[in-house]
Amino acid sequence: MRKRILVTGAGGFIGKHCLPFLCNGEFEVHAISRVPHEPDQDIQWHAVDLFKDGAPGEIVSKVRPTHLLHLAWYATPTRYWTATENFQWVSASLALLKAFAEQGGQRAVMAGTCAEYDWRHGWCSEGVTPLAPTTVYGVSKHALQSMLAAYSQQYGLSSAWGRIFFLYGSHEHPSRLVASVIHSLLKGTPAACSRGDQVRDFMHVTDVAAAFVALLGSDVQGPVNIASGQATTIHDVVNRIAEKIGRPDLLRLGERPTTATEPPLLLADVRRLNNEVGWYPAYSLDAGLDATIRWWRNQAPFV
Numbered sequence: 001m002r003k004r005i006l007v008t009g010a011g012g013f014i015g016k017h018c019l020p021f022l023c024n025g026e027f028e029v030h031a032i033s034r035v036p037h038e039p040d041q042d043i044q045w046h047a048v049d050l051f052k053d054g055a056p057g058e059i060v061s062k063v064r065p066t067h068l069l070h071l072a073w074y075a076t077p078t079r080y081w082t083a084t085e086n087f088q089w090v091s092a093s094l095a096l097l098k099a100f101a102e103q104g105g106q107r108a109v110m111a112g113t114c115a116e117y118d119w120r121h122g123w124c125s126e127g128v129t130p131l132a133p134t135t136v137y138g139v140s141k142h143a144l145q146s147m148l149a150a151y152s153q154q155y156g157l158s159s160a161w162g163r164i165f166f167l168y169g170s171h172e173h174p175s176r177l178v179a180s181v182i183h184s185l186l187k188g189t190p191a192a193c194s195r196g197d198q199v200r201d202f203m204h205v206t207d208v209a210a211a212f213v214a215l216l217g218s219d220v221q222g223p224v225n226i227a228s229g230q231a232t233t234i235h236d237v238v239n240r241i242a243e244k245i246g247r248p249d250l251l252r253l254g255e256r257p258t259t260a261t262e263p264p265l266l267l268a269d270v271r272r273l274n275n276e277v278g279w280y281p282a283y284s285l286d287a288g289l290d291a292t293i294r295w296w297r298n299q300a301p302f303v
Contacts, residue, residue: 124163
């Protein structure tokens with residue numbers, strides 16, 4: 001019997017990249033979006049507002065999924081750190097989890113964030129680095145992770161939590177770092193950046209999606225960092241973009257301040273992802289940036 005998966009946030013940045021990996025014949029794929037989608041022979045789309053009272057239970061009762069990939073969350077750049085929608089998503093996610101378990105769901109994977117960690121430590125390792133989120137977003141995600149773990153233990157549900165670090169790629173919001181620099185340089189306008197000394201862990205969104213699907217298909221329980229494990233400065237990333245586009249003259253390093261809340265180092269320990277899930281990224285940083293630039297070149301007004 002084919003497994004049946006329910007994907008929330010299926011039209012979002014990560015979700016839309018997960019769908020091709022799931023449409024491989026193993027799953028009957030059901031995707032949730034707030035807006036209606038065109039019919040698809042591989043995906044059954046459902047227009048659902050998970051904030052509506054009773055909606056999580058109704059869609060789970062209708063689909064009766066064996067697997068749940070919960071990616072939906074409020075993600076408007078900069079605003080999501082403090083948005084009240086974070087609290088609503090905790091409530092809606094718990095309702096979804098409860099309905100999924102009560103309807104016989106077998107395995108749930110949800111999306112977390114590196115913002116759950118205490119950033120003063122720099123190196124982020126599951127079960128080792130303290131968790132001390134300092135934003136509404138981080139606190140909300142951490143609260144949901146704690147409740148997912150407790151619920152799974154209490155009721156024997158298989159579950160995992162993917163902690164996302166820094167991603168980029170096609171369909172990214174144009175105000176985010178990589179997308180904003182590419183967008184500006186392709187338009188021939190200056191790209192204002194910080195000095196870029198911060199060390200970060202970047203991974204192409206296709207790899208992030210593939211990692212989530214691999215985690216879903218594994219037996220691994222609990223938090224797993226979804227990242228490359230490779231340390232790269234922001235300075236290096238934006239310089240590579242400028243060289244690839246051929247407009248290093250438009251890069252304005254140091255024009256934007258580095259805020260006091262930005263840690264000098266955020267790097268993921270990916271041993272659980274590599275050794276327990278058995279997954280490794282397909283894209284190098286150069287290959288990922290090349291693919292992203294190509295995608296942006298094909299978007300208006302760059303055609």
